[in-house]
Amino acid sequence: MIRPARRFAPTAAAMAVIGALVLTSCAETGGGSVDELKDEGSIKVGFAGEEPYSFENDEGELDGATIALHEEIFGEMGIDEVDGQLTEWDSLIPGLNAGRYDVVSAGMSILPERCEQADFSIPEIMYTTAFLVKKGNPMDLQDMQDVKDSGAKFAAMSGAIEDGYAKTMKIKTLNVGSPEDGLQAVKSGRADVFALTAISLRAMAEKNADAPIEVTEPFTAVVDGVEQVGAGATVFDKDADELREAYNEEAEKIIGDPEEFKRVLGPYGFTEAERPKGDITTEQLCAGDLPKAE
Numbered sequence: 001m002i003r004p005a006r007r008f009a010p011t012a013a014a015m016a017v018i019g020a021l022v023l024t025s026c027a028e029t030g031g032g033s034v035d036e037l038k039d040e041g042s043i044k045v046g047f048a049g050e051e052p053y054s055f056e057n058d059e060g061e062l063d064g065a066t067i068a069l070h071e072e073i074f075g076e077m078g079i080d081e082v083d084g085q086l087t088e089w090d091s092l093i094p095g096l097n098a099g100r101y102d103v104v105s106a107g108m109s110i111l112p113e114r115c116e117q118a119d120f121s122i123p124e125i126m127y128t129t130a131f132l133v134k135k136g137n138p139m140d141l142q143d144m145q146d147v148k149d150s151g152a153k154f155a156a157m158s159g160a161i162e163d164g165y166a167k168t169m170k171i172k173t174l175n176v177g178s179p180e181d182g183l184q185a186v187k188s189g190r191a192d193v194f195a196l197t198a199i200s201l202r203a204m205a206e207k208n209a210d211a212p213i214e215v216t217e218p219f220t221a222v223v224d225g226v227e228q229v230g231a232g233a234t235v236f237d238k239d240a241d242e243l244r245e246a247y248n249e250e251a252e253k254i255i256g257d258p259e260e261f262k263r264v265l266g267p268y269g270f271t272e273a274e275r276p277k278g279d280i281t282t283e284q285l286c287a288g289d290l291p292k293a294e
Helices: 012-028 034-040 065-076 089-097 144-150 161-168 179-188 198-207 241-255 258-268 282-287
Strands: 042-047 081-086 103-109 125-127 129-134 154-157 173-176 193-197 213-215 230-236
Touching (some): 034 042, 065 103, 065 258, 129 198, 144 161, 144 193, 154 161, 161 173, 179 198, 198 213, 230 241
Parallel strands (some): 154 173
Antiparallel strands (some): 103 230
16 A cells, blocks of 8 residues: 655744744644544644554654554545654643644553543554563563562653553652663663563564564563553544544444454554454443453
C-alpha cells in the first residue's frame, strides 16, 4: 500500500508565532468534529516516539503500527492525512486536553486514572511486559517480583504502566523520558533493568543488535496478587464523542477481523496474540473491573 507523505508539526519558533496569532481560539486546535477534520483534510496525532507503535523513521516520516491503523481508519472517515506532534509520554494526555493535537496515537494502556482525564477507543492492542537487561541477564530478572526481591535498579518511562506497577509495589524507580533513555540507562549501568511492553523492547533490541543487552521472555505482570491485563487504545478528548464513536465504528472492522489486523499491524511485528478478541471492553478497563489474565 502506498501511503501519503506524513507531516510533522512546525518548529517551536513557528508554533510560537502561530500561537500568538490564534491565542484567543486555541480551543479549536484539537478534538475537532468529523466534518471539520474532513474539511481540513488532516488530523494531528500526539505520539511519543516508541517503536513499533508510533515513531519517526530513518527517513524522517511518521511511522508505526498505530499510525498505520490511523491512516486506514481516518482515511475511511474521509480524513486523508495524519500529521504528528512528538511529545514525551507523560505529557501526551495533558497535550491532548490542551488542544495541541486531536488524538493520541501511542498504543496507550487503558487505565482507570487515565480514563478520568480522557476517553479511549475500543481496545486495539493487547500486550505483555518484558525487561531490557544486560547481556546474559546477570541478575536473572524474569518478573516484577524478581526486581523487588533482588533490589535491582529499576527504570521505566515516566507515567507508563510499568512505572505504575513499580509504584504500587514500592519499587524505587529511575524515571526516563523515552525508550532510548531506558536503553542508555541499562547500557551505562544506571539501571539494571528497563521495563516496557515486550513488543517495544523486541523492536529496540533488533535496532540495536550490537548493544550488550537482551530482552527477557514476556510476562503478565502480577501486582498485589492480581494479574494485570494490558490493552492499548487511541485516546480522545472528553468532548470528542462524535469523533470517537465514528472512529470506533471503523476500528472494529480492522480489530475484529484477524486478516485485516494482520494486514495493517502485521508489518510492525503484531500477531494474533496482540489482537483483542472482544472479551475485554474499554468500560471494564476504565472501571478496573477485569477478570484475571490467563
